[in-house]
Amino acid sequence: MSRRHLLSLALLLGASAVVTAGAYYAERRERTISVTLGCDGRSCAASIDGGEPLEIDVPHVPGRSLGVYAYHPHEFDRPQAFASLVLRKAEMPEQEIRIEFAPGAWTPAGWRGDPGWRMTERGLSHAGPPGERAVALFPGLDARDFDLTVELVDAVDAGIVFRAADSGTGWVFVARPRHNDAFFFRLVDGQPGPILAMRPARELGAAREALRLGGLVGWILLVTVPLLLLVRAWFSGFGAIAPRVDGIDTASHAPLSWILALGVLTVAALAAVGLRALDGVPHIDDEAAYLFQAKIFAAGDAWAPAPPEPEFFRHEHVIATVDRWYAKYPPLFPALLALGMRAGVPWLVNPVLGALTGFVAYLLGREIAGWRWGIAAWVLLLVSPFFVILGGTLMSHVAAALFVTLFVWLSIRAIGTCRVFPAALAGICLGLAILTRPYTALLAAVAAGSYGLVCLARVPDRRAVVVIGLVAVVMTLPFAWGFVAWGSWVSGESGQHVGLHERYNASDTLGFGPDKGATWLRTWGSFGHTPAKALRSAWQHLEYTSRHLLGWPGCLSLALVVAPFVLGAAGRREWLLLAVLGSLAAGHMAYWAAHHVLYGARYWFEAVPGLMVLAALGLRALVGERGTCPPAPSWARWAPAVALAALVAWGSWVYLPARLRELPAYGGITADLRRQIERLAPARAVVFSETQGLQYDPGFFLNDPFFESERIFARDLGPRNTDLLALYPEYLAYRWAEGQLQPIARAERAR
Numbered sequence: 001m002s003r004r005h006l007l008s009l010a011l012l013l014g015a016s017a018v019v020t021a022g023a024y025y026a027e028r029r030e031r032t033i034s035v036t037l038g039c040d041g042r043s044c045a046a047s048i049d050g051g052e053p054l055e056i057d058v059p060h061v062p063g064r065s066l067g068v069y070a071y072h073p074h075e076f077d078r079p080q081a082f083a084s085l086v087l088r089k090a091e092m093p094e095q096e097i098r099i100e101f102a103p104g105a106w107t108p109a110g111w112r113g114d115p116g117w118r119m120t121e122r123g124l125s126h127a128g129p130p131g132e133r134a135v136a137l138f139p140g141l142d143a144r145d146f147d148l149t150v151e152l153v154d155a156v157d158a159g160i161v162f163r164a165a166d167s168g169t170g171w172v173f174v175a176r177p178r179h180n181d182a183f184f185f186r187l188v189d190g191q192p193g194p195i196l197a198m199r200p201a202r203e204l205g206a207a208r209e210a211l212r213l214g215g216l217v218g219w220i221l222l223v224t225v226p227l228l229l230l231v232r233a234w235f236s237g238f239g240a241i242a243p244r245v246d247g248i249d250t251a252s253h254a255p256l257s258w259i260l261a262l263g264v265l266t267v268a269a270l271a272a273v274g275l276r277a278l279d280g281v282p283h284i285d286d287e288a289a290y291l292f293q294a295k296i297f298a299a300g301d302a303w304a305p306a307p308p309e310p311e312f313f314r315h316e317h318v319i320a321t322v323d324r325w326y327a328k329y330p331p332l333f334p335a336l337l338a339l340g341m342r343a344g345v346p347w348l349v350n351p352v353l354g355a356l357t358g359f360v361a362y363l364l365g366r367e368i369a370g371w372r373w374g375i376a377a378w379v380l381l382l383v384s385p386f387f388v389i390l391g392g393t394l395m396s397h398v399a400a401a402l403f404v405t406l407f408v409w410l411s412i413r414a415i416g417t418c419r420v421f422p423a424a425l426a427g428i429c430l431g432l433a434i435l436t437r438p439y440t441a442l443l444a445a446v447a448a449g450s451y452g453l454v455c456l457a458r459v460p461d462r463r464a465v466v467v468i469g470l471v472a473v474v475m476t477l478p479f480a481w482g483f484v485a486w487g488s489w490v491s492g493e494s495g496q497h498v499g500l501h502e503r504y505n506a507s508d509t510l511g512f513g514p515d516k517g518a519t520w521l522r523t524w525g526s527f528g529h530t531p532a533k534a535l536r537s538a539w540q541h542l543e544y545t546s547r548h549l550l551g552w553p554g555c556l557s558l559a560l561v562v563a564p565f566v567l568g569a570a571g572r573r574e575w576l577l578l579a580v581l582g583s584l585a586a587g588h589m590a591y592w593a594a595h596h597v598l599y600g601a602r603y604w605f606e607a608v609p610g611l612m613v614l615a616a617l618g619l620r621a622l623v624g625e626r627g628t629c630p631p632a633p634s635w636a637r638w639a640p641a642v643a644l645a646a647l648v649a650w651g652s653w654v655y656l657p658a659r660l661r662e663l664p665a666y667g668g669i670t671a672d673l674r675r676q677i678e679r680l681a682p683a684r685a686v687v688f689s690e691t692q693g694l695q696y697d698p699g700f701f702l703n704d705p706f707f708e709s710e711r712i713f714a715r716d717l718g719p720r721n722t723d724l725l726a727l728y729p730e731y732l733a734y735r736w737a738e739g740q741l742q743p744i745a746r747a748e749r750a751r
Helices: 003-028 206-238 256-277 285-298 332-342 346-369 371-382 385-391 397-417 420-434 438-458 462-491 531-548 556-566 572-588 602-623 634-668 672-680 718-725
Strands: 032-040 043-048 054-057 065-071 081-089 092-100 117-120 123-126 133-137 146-153 158-166 169-176 181-188 191-200 318-320 325-327 685-689 711-715 732-737 740-743
Touching: 003 206, 032 158, 032 169, 043 169, 043 181, 054 181, 054 191, 065 081, 065 123, 065 146, 065 169, 123 133, 133 158, 146 158, 158 181, 206 531, 206 556, 206 602, 206 634, 256 346, 256 371, 256 385, 256 634, 285 325, 285 332, 332 346, 332 397, 346 371, 346 385, 346 397, 346 572, 346 602, 371 385, 371 602, 385 397, 385 531, 385 602, 385 634, 397 420, 397 438, 397 462, 397 572, 397 602, 420 438, 420 462, 438 462, 438 572, 438 602, 531 556, 531 572, 531 602, 556 572, 556 602, 572 602, 602 634, 672 685, 672 740, 685 718, 711 718
Parallel strands: 685 711, 685 732
Antiparallel strands: 032 043, 032 146, 043 054, 065 133, 065 158, 081 092, 081 123, 081 146, 117 123, 158 169, 169 181, 181 191, 318 325, 732 740
16 A cells, blocks of 8 residues: 555544544433423323423323333343432422432332343343333332433433333333434333324434534444554465455356355345244335235236225325225336245245345456455355345345346446447346336436446546447336336326325425425434434444444444455445445435334445445455465464454354344234134134234235235224124124234124
8 A cells, every 4th residue: 555545544544533532422421311200190291301391191090100111122232221210209399219220329129120120330220132121110119290300321212110000001201312202102011002292302413413423434434444454464464365366357257056056045044034033924014015016916907996994904105095005116026026926935036136136246246356256245245134134024125236236237347348238238227226216226326327427537438438328328218217107007197296105195205394204204203304314314324234234243344345445455346336335325315214224224225235245355455465475374374364254153143143033023013913813713804903003013914905815904993893894794803912813702893
């Protein structure tokens, strides 16, 4: 590396240190929050750090117990703790009860809580597996009306239990600083009910959120850059373990047996996640909508007739008009799922697409650095928890990643060879991406277009580059027209909207304003979208990616990705791969729903194959040149390789299993209803499921859109259930509640 490059790195690290220190200082002040709750008569009000209170009516209940509540959403979260408690009872307003939670300062004898609670130097905390919630009720602190203040340290999902009858039944106020929200809900038999009132934990400011994002970027650089320079110096001194990188032969391929073995391993790994960890069912609303549309396509139709009593069958992302019933998403991925359904293996579609994506990542790596590094990119993709988990779902991101990666690879080939045929194929692949995830395809096209402009300024044959770009655009246009035409055709409304997202909900659009997502889903504690929310969402996506990409501790998952740029080994093609990520990151900042991180930072997923190619190239930059010194002892030459193997082992055998354990009940949906209905219920049955609005519906995905099946799954609408049952008088009726299938008596049906 040149002195100029080293000076640039030094300046970058200096700036990173300054920004990271500022962000750490700002976040340190937020690590401890004060939660205040006051109850008087039938109402209670709560606030965070003395901010605007959130009020709720609490009907008269016999419970008077007070305590604390903690929930563990993930395995590797920082332990949350309660540092202190101050209580004033209404019947004794002059008396203040103060408790400092610390070893020796307070003894929890006689409290009503599970044994997972423990006293630490940081305060009272709870240890438990992901998905576990815990309540500790304090003896002697019972009160119906009171003022209570609790200090929370490193809160993730924790709060106050009040007016509780026991440790499983009461009212709860929870603070989630990471999500910037706080809300009330009722705990019944140990299970949380719907959110009753919510507000932001604090108002987000664009300057503070920019500092938070900059601090994360700075921390990643401070950790990875010195480490990479150290490893590079190690290899320079001891000789490399890889062959020379000069004279790369990109015309040769890896042995066919290697490619087939990696393909089979990829399909097997992703299918195992889909069938074993996810139980072969959709866990989030998007998956259920894709599966619903796939069932329609598998039957040979574009839409189903409107359902009887439509309110019982309303579902997120599914549109029901007077005469049509269909999902809002573009048609290509549901069509691919439909092929799997016709074959009886819809769960196999994404694993096959994932194997094809791995192969294209191999081709892309081979194009840049030779087949060995292409194989390395595929292997890194295969050990990525992000890729493996999302590849086992029924989401469209894997298909979009396949088409986007093909588009990028073919664009590089077209410009590199000045040939029209790869450009035409690139345009077709971009068109297929438009029919899968149109906004993602547009952002990828922006990155590729920028790459084309850079090449246009630097290659001698500019006319050829212009022709290649025009060919790609022309080949893309029919698919773009097909996307628009699909929306008009399936909705029966020409010229209304470009796609069906806005047709489903008018607030589901790009941009900023209080109307974005209004009355639908809150982001960071409130409706609407702001630049501050956009920056917080980008921070969240980067933080998830820095851990979830390879599952390595800290932010080391990105170390190899940044290596080509840190070590001065990045050319135009490497910058293109990084530009795809940058384009997705910047573009989705304008989308309000990017706040919702499910299965990882999935709005960035289409960049993952390219990131794994960058990681392979980073490995090449570290070890691909022979040193001038004599070879060192074998242990010294192989020490970094052992460290790399240890990181891969950690991601595969520690981090990934922890994530897999979360999946059977991911999104609040399990396969329990499907298993019980197959085992216990007769063929002709109507099953009602309790939902929270349109969310957490465990039965919708089991429906036949054409109602040709004799099992019908509907939302539980209480007294209105008789309206649906009247249409099916010969069917037995069941209610799915508390994880059990409960028969509905004839007398109840007749009410």
